[in-house]
Amino acid sequence: MTPTARHSVTRDKDKTKEQLLRELSAVKLRLAELEALEHERRHIKQTLKKAYDELEQRIEQRSAELQISEQEAYVTLQRYSQRRRQSMREIAEALILSHAIRRGTE
Numbered sequence: 001m002t003p004t005a006r007h008s009v010t011r012d013k014d015k016t017k018e019q020l021l022r023e024l025s026a027v028k029l030r031l032a033e034l035e036a037l038e039h040e041r042r043h044i045k046q047t048l049k050k051a052y053d054e055l056e057q058r059i060e061q062r063s064a065e066l067q068i069s070e071q072e073a074y075v076t077l078q079r080y081s082q083r084r085r086q087s088m089r090e091i092a093e094a095l096i097l098s099h100a101i102r103r104g105t106e
Helices: 003-014 017-084 088-105
Strands: none
């Protein structure tokens, strides 16, 4: 037993039954508060994990959508290039320039 614990035990011997019961009641209340906080912490952790998993899934879905869009854009660019008899590079540069001009006027 540590000196502090020994000192506490000796002090407890000097206390009345009512004082000890009040302290015990206070300790029980504090324990209940800590248990409630632990429950809340676990709930928050679970909620956060669920939100993280959902976000991860949405990112994967969006990435897949963008990949399809990139492929579609490439095929569209390729077809347009063939119809106009211009290189894909020329078409792409024109698109980039057009986009930059539009952004500058907005």
